[in-house]
Amino acid sequence: MSRVEHASRSSRVGVALAGFGLAALAMAPLWADRATLRLLAEMFTYVALASLWNLLAGYAGLVSVGQQAFVGLGGYLLFALGIQFGVPPLAAVLVAGPVAALVSIPVALLIFRLRGAYFAIGTWVMAEVFRLMASQIAALGGGSGISLPASLVLAMAPTRQWRELEIYWLALALAVAVLVAIFVLLRSRHGLALTAVRDNELAAQSSGIDVRRLKFAVYVLTAFGTAMIGALIFLMKLRISPDTAFSVNDWTAFVIFIVVIGGIGRIEGPIIGTIVFFLLRQTLADLGSLYLMMMGTVAIAVMLAAPKGIWGLIVERLGWQMLPLQRRLVLEPSGKARAR
Template sequence: MSGYSVEHATRSSRVGVAVIAIALVVLATAPFWGDRQTLRLLAELFTFVALASLWNLLAGYAGLVSVGQQAFVGLGAYLLFAMVILAGVHPIAAIFIAGPIAALVSIPVAALTFRLRGAYFAIGTWVVAEVFRLLASQISVLGGGSGVSLPASVVIAMAPTRTAREFELYWLALGLTVLVLAAIVMLLRSRHGLALTAIRDNEVAAQSNGIDVTRVKLIVYVLTAFGTAMVGALIFLMKLRVSPDTAFSVNDWTAFVIFITVIGGIGRVEGPIIGTIIFFFMRQTLSDLGSLYLLIMGAVAIVVMLWAPKGLWGLIAERFGWQALPLQRHLVSTPQDKS
């Protein structure tokens, strides 16, 4: 009898982890080498990586194609402004309180939307987000339909200088994104991740092999709401102003996020990261073209869907068998004399 061991890491994942580690060090020191403009752009990029990664978990793995995640972005944003303005909570603490509250809110939302399947679920989640937007515009203490700014006293209290505040927000964006990604990777490496990956590949077979598909989907939905609300709270803390139309924007928080995930590679952790880089590159180089930029983006999305339906990372991963993160379980047989 020979022995067995199971390993996650492969050669490509060792390279991947090394590259990610180096990138993290470079990004963490950005305040010392980047100008104000660069920091702002990078912080925004991080929040999109986080949003797209969360949507990827939801749609790419659990098969829950929601077009209503702006509900939780906006909810997080409004929770932050409410806590800060009405209760005097520290903004950073408010980000971390917004997460669990949104998770709680997502449970009744799931009870409602999980009755719908496929396209109906997608539309249902959008309707819920619109309801949230309309509710937010009714809150007169938070400016009703026109929104509200963060009081100057709160902004000043965050850090002694404007530069210090910007550094703080930058590191917060990087930290939160790393936290979200780490949580997703840990989830996927766990027993739940095994179930989730099986559901991604084949729901019927997953059920027939003992996986409680509905329960796993509910867990993912709630966790995604948790993360999305925290990211939403941070985005609007950086913007210093919130309004129903910006906080619950289907364009910004869902359409772009879907674009990112689809071109990067849906159903793979690496996909949203690649997708966000491409999205920001296109936006920075093409934004002078006005609405033509949106047309080009649409064309790119169509081409990718036709020629690389699993996204750019999907193409690479299947061609070369690469994984940038050690997620897959590999069976290694150990020689007899060792065991």
């Protein structure tokens, strides 16, 4: 019997650090003020969106520039369910996932007929179709948008402070849920196949992996998570319009920036990328449009110096893995694979 280990020394440290970090974030209301909590919650939504896009593009090779379709869909579901049926916002966030997964199935059937750059354009076109459809719904404010009714918002919690805490913890919980789900997926048999697809699609297919089915499943799963995050984002904003809900800039361009900077095709990449993105944004935002140019410069610099992103560079140089994803064969001193 051969024995296989997942953890390495760096991943044990990584998991311990992640545990401490999570505990500190869960208790953030004790040490952070309102503005910081709002910023952290926004960061959590970006960690989740970027992790989902990383799964889609970094692992499954599906470079979508239309994930705003599902962010917006989730957002609009929150408003539609609340306004039309009086569904409480927290429940609507949970419902947004499965509904978006269902919607993503016919979308996938359509756009999976396209490859490479055409696929990317196709996803964008789909997102635009979603945006135009949303602007036609008069009951949801049409093209100018609508606010979440005060009655729904006030019913969430007895005080404003509690409501904000609820939203903070929901954002943290969703981000952690997305990361854990991706980790469990990558640790599984399907994760092994996905990693193979990431590295070499041709060889993956030749090794018996049904690449098409795997990509389809990843697309639907990603839509599920993205829409839940979308609903959460617009619960935080309390107002939605077609242009903000289906913004390619906010929900795709920034997300791609985060993943590319952090390290595409690595589960750790989006976390690093989000921290870098928010550091840049918080320090440079006062500079106006110059800030976007500087972000572009950073993106180009990282792509030239470290094409695999910051985490990719760390893995290459130091061989670290923050999470125990690798399968290491335990060898006996003789070099033969045997159980200890």
